[in-house]
Amino acid sequence: MKNVVKKNTKPDYMYFSIIIAVKGVDLYFPQILVEYTTVDLSNNKFHGEIPNIIGYLKSLKVLNLSHNTLTGQIPHSLGNISEIESLDLSWNQLTRVIPQSLADLTFLEILNLSQNHLVGRIPQGKQFNTFDGYAFGGNPKLCGLPLPKRCSEHLQKPQPEGDVDEESGFIWKVVMMGYGCGTFLGFVLGLLMLSTGRPKWFIAIADAAEYVILTIQDRRR
Known part of the structure; x- marks a missing residue:
């Protein structure tokens, strides 16, 4: 399945019968075309994560791992x-987001990721725009089309929270430092004025300010 060379000669069959779940329907094959590569491990008791090596089976036509106890995320390598x-991965315990790489599978006609624990936004574009809500049902934390549940703002436009928090923290520290310095300076000046009465330098500043104000008023008149 990794390196299958398509031949232009007459079709080659394996002469034994089998029933395979293809595109959501159980089909009976009296004989199987050699080039029709299929992996159907559904309705077993397999557990653990889906191995990444499946992504190397580039000639695979049908993959059905439904009705098992598979966990972890959907491998990006499936793309x-x-x-x-x-592709049928339904009725497992898969978690995390749906890989964007699956949206690039241009020949994908049937997709079933229902009844798992997938989260986040459903990828958009290409083949994913052709699937209905049934393909993603039973995942309460999935959002976006074709499901009726809309995604929250933080999923639509992710913000660099770390940078914002760091900047806000820095500004807050500067404000607190300025406030502390101003309070300390005012406290010191207050003690000086209480201990020495009205110092001459303070009276001089007040007189100068009064003179400037009176001069401006005279000019306006």
Whole structure:
């Protein structure tokens, strides 16, 4: 499945019958085309994470891992299976966000990620715009089209919270330092005035200010 060379000769079949879940429907195959590569491990008791090596099976047409107990995130490497037409990961315990790489699978016709614990915004674009809400149902923390649940603002326009908090903290520290210095200076000046009465320098400043104010008023008149 990693390196399958398509031949132009007549089709080559494996002569044994099998029932495979293809694109959401159980189909009976009296014989299977060799180039029709399928992995169906559904309805078992597999647990743990989906191995990244599956992403190297570039000629895979159908992948069905539904109805197991798989955990962890959906591997980004699944976006490398460029030939895949049907992907069913439903009825597991998968978590985290849906990889954006899945939206680039141009041949993907059937997708079922329902009944998991996926979170965040559903990727948009290309094939993902063709799927209905059934493909993502049973994930309460998923949002965005085609589901009716809208995504919150912090998911739509993520903000650099760390930078904002750091800047705000810096400004707050500067304000507190200025306030503290001003309070200390006022306290010292108050003690000087109380201990020495009205110092001459303070009276001189007050007289100068009064003179300036009176001069301005005279000019206006």
